Amino acid sequence: MKNCFRFCFFWLTLPLTACVSFEPKILVPSITLSPEEIELKRSTSTGTVDFGLNVIPNESDSLFNIQSLPGVRVREVAANSPSAEAGIEVGDVILQIDETHLNHPDSLQALRSLPSASNRYLFQIRRDTVVYETTVEAFPAAEIPEPRELYRSDPLATRAGYRTELVRVADQGVLPAARVIELFAGSPLTTSNIQKDSLILAVNGRYLQSAQDLVNRLNQEFEYGESVNFTLLQNGEVRNESVNLWDPGRRISKVSLGPLVRFESSISPNAYSFTLVDLWLFSLYRYQRSEGEKSHTILGLINVSTDDGELTEEKN
Numbered sequence: 001m002k003n004c005f006r007f008c009f010f011w012l013t014l015p016l017t018a019c020v021s022f023e024p025k026i027l028v029p030s031i032t033l034s035p036e037e038i039e040l041k042r043s044t045s046t047g048t049v050d051f052g053l054n055v056i057p058n059e060s061d062s063l064f065n066i067q068s069l070p071g072v073r074v075r076e077v078a079a080n081s082p083s084a085e086a087g088i089e090v091g092d093v094i095l096q097i098d099e100t101h102l103n104h105p106d107s108l109q110a111l112r113s114l115p116s117a118s119n120r121y122l123f124q125i126r127r128d129t130v131v132y133e134t135t136v137e138a139f140p141a142a143e144i145p146e147p148r149e150l151y152r153s154d155p156l157a158t159r160a161g162y163r164t165e166l167v168r169v170a171d172q173g174v175l176p177a178a179r180v181i182e183l184f185a186g187s188p189l190t191t192s193n194i195q196k197d198s199l200i201l202a203v204n205g206r207y208l209q210s211a212q213d214l215v216n217r218l219n220q221e222f223e224y225g226e227s228v229n230f231t232l233l234q235n236g237e238v239r240n241e242s243v244n245l246w247d248p249g250r251r252i253s254k255v256s257l258g259p260l261v262r263f264e265s266s267i268s269p270n271a272y273s274f275t276l277v278d279l280w281l282f283s284l285y286r287y288q289r290s291e292g293e294k295s296h297t298i299l300g301l302i303n304v305s306t307d308d309g310e311l312t313e314e315k316n
Contacts, residue, residue: 041147049140050082054076055102057073072094073092074089077090082137088125093126097111152212157224158188159187160189177201177208182196183196188246194230200231202230222245223245224247224248226245227244227245230243260278281300293305
């Protein structure tokens, strides 16, 4: 009678130890949300004068004892450039410009950033064993515009890009809105009839402050796959559209039934395992697979492993 009670108690409590866990079907990348205000600027100067040539360090030709020699070697001369008009050729070694000795290409870049009043420079050049000097009248370098913001990107929830705009809404005055600038592959907006140039005013009834505000709220306040309501302004009329955010899907990542059966899987790395009768110190049977490697273990004593191999051709 006592043994029968224990047997019944075991089978009644076994379901209580069962566990099933889920995780996204595909690995969801993490994104860093940008601040509302950002400053975009070039990290390096492009120079203010252009000599029309490219240079490299002047190194010896020996492969076994490479040494840096005085000057910088001309690698390229642009056609009709100031250097070409001054007679400079590929292979020449520039030793000095005005009073500045050149031993590294960075020195030439520094001179470009400090133009002279006349933009005329005296080059001292070595060609083979002849050293000569020539005057180069540099061109003013073309102005390169500073970086400019195109849009704020939401690569996950709606897979779209947005830009902040101020729009006038009847009976509400001027409101900030997020204009759809880009629709990336797989964007759920297209299935809700939201196209490029659509204006989004609010999400679930809460009006937006900016395009970044929209991106922040979609990725912080909602779960992937959740349905949200967008308030849109189109042709001067306000309408609502329901949008199902991008859904990575769900997959079973873990199943356990007490010590009898255990199954676990992961996406990164691509691996899963199956255990039959886990007795803590060892198990009756355990199967593991990680990427291309497989392993079978019986009673913790017998192990058989296999792995993907690669055939290579041996050359004589």
